[in-house]
Amino acid sequence: MVASEAFPLAKTGGLADVTSALCGALCKRGHDVRLMLPAYRGVRDAARAVPMLELGDPLGVGTTRLLKGRLPGYDVEVWLVDNPGLYDRPGDPYLDPAGHDWPDNHLRFALLDRVAAIVSIAGVPLGWQPQIVHAHDWQAGLVPAYLHWWGGRRPSTVFTIHNLHFAGRFAPDLCSRVALPPAAFSMHGVELYGSFSYLKAGLYYGDRLTTVSPQYAKEIQTPLGGEGLHGLLQSRNVDLTGILNGIDTQQWSPATDPHLATRYDARSLQGKAAAKRALQEELGLAPDASAPLLGSVGRLTWQKGIDLVLEALPLLLERGGQLAVLGSGEPGLESAIRYAAASHPGRVVFRHGYDEPLSHRIVAGSDLFAVPSRFEPCGLTQMYAMTYGTVPIVRHTGGLADTVSDATSATDGVGFVFAHPTGTAFGAALERALDAFADPSLWRELVHRGMQRDFGWSRSAIAYESLYEALVQSREPQEQRPGHEQKQAHPTPA
Ligand code: ADP
Ligand code: GLC
16 A cells, blocks of 8 residues: 555545555455555654665665554554655655645655555565555556556556545656656656646556545546546546545544543433533633534635635524634635634634644534535545534535435435535525524434444445455456557666
């Protein structure tokens, strides 16, 4: 499993939760999994990693070696790509402390991918070779490309799209710098509208493609949701599956959550009322049990649609509601939320930054949870919310559409769903939610229904397992698929 993030070692979003939980679930089912990540600052110590293999300088970026450690909290072996010049830096996996992309991200993630390809190929003295290499998002997109151009026996590859919007686009003349043959820079290869795209590499060369919900799998094959890649995705339709993410119920369960002062479950909801009181106190909101509290946790970007919530804020306040937002992102959106909080002290609060424990307390202590995304490949927070008895308001898109049914139109609905990405449409759904909140017995039923949904990983892990098994059995050589040109011999890495 190759990824740029894994909880709790390195996390900026849902990708981290998914890689760790998927690896954990596969290990529990008896699979022999290795998770490969860059050794970002602090990760080596957190994983208690020790040196395993010297790799020389596989990409002209300095001496590189592989370390072996454990993923804390999961029974999973982690292999870290150690190159201090590239990875031992402050900031997050992609951005420097000032919030700018590291200028050498193309090399940082090419090295991860190159090393993954090297150790996946027979002959490397590890005594272990995978049958499947599963690469996640653009940062791991070169793995299938390297393995395709390798020319020898190789494992099969699965490439998962967590977010098609991030294409990992770089200057066109990268092939020789990242040790791919010039022929790879083609429409039938890594080229995407004139640039070199790591995502396109994964989509073109991966033997099988998956994405993180069935609905998103459909949307990305349309011009509206395909980010310019719908043609390629349509042509790969038979190889593309949407497998809904699960949530890690060991990390996210109100009955065991170490971040809550009082734990609870569907049978004893007093703990949820206590979580709301505690949250209001922690955030400086008015201590009012009857005020509907709307929570939101996430990246503050255009995708996530927090601006729609701000548009509907007057309505929420008019109905006595409160709003708690945790996140960071685009400066314009951050300023708008900051302004709303300053204008309504005690009723609107904004916590800027990334805070895992507080995210749990907002999910638990809110009554309603806003996920008004313009697009959402899967989305995890709506599932966390339902598990904690917090009723989600979501837009009908991607994984939100697959996980939240509308309580007004279906008797077994678990949330409130709106179609158009406008403040008015969000406001109308919010009004329906507030009406339901005002009816205690209806509300209790809604809360219970959400808490009873099973979003655990086992179903999804079985779906991935079936995909891997089918792939291993088919052993279809990638170069024979129509549309893929003849493979060329390529110098042995390292
Ligand atoms: P995405 O991956 O697009 O950001 P997801 O809903 O799949 O969206 O996952 C987001 C994950 O990141 C969730 O686990 C959420 O709780 C977490 N998260 C996002 N922003 C923050 C934040 N500011 N503080 C703590 N956790 C956050
Ligand atoms: C991406 C998507 C999100 C998804 C997550 C994990 O970051 O934006 O919808 O839940 O990956 O797959």
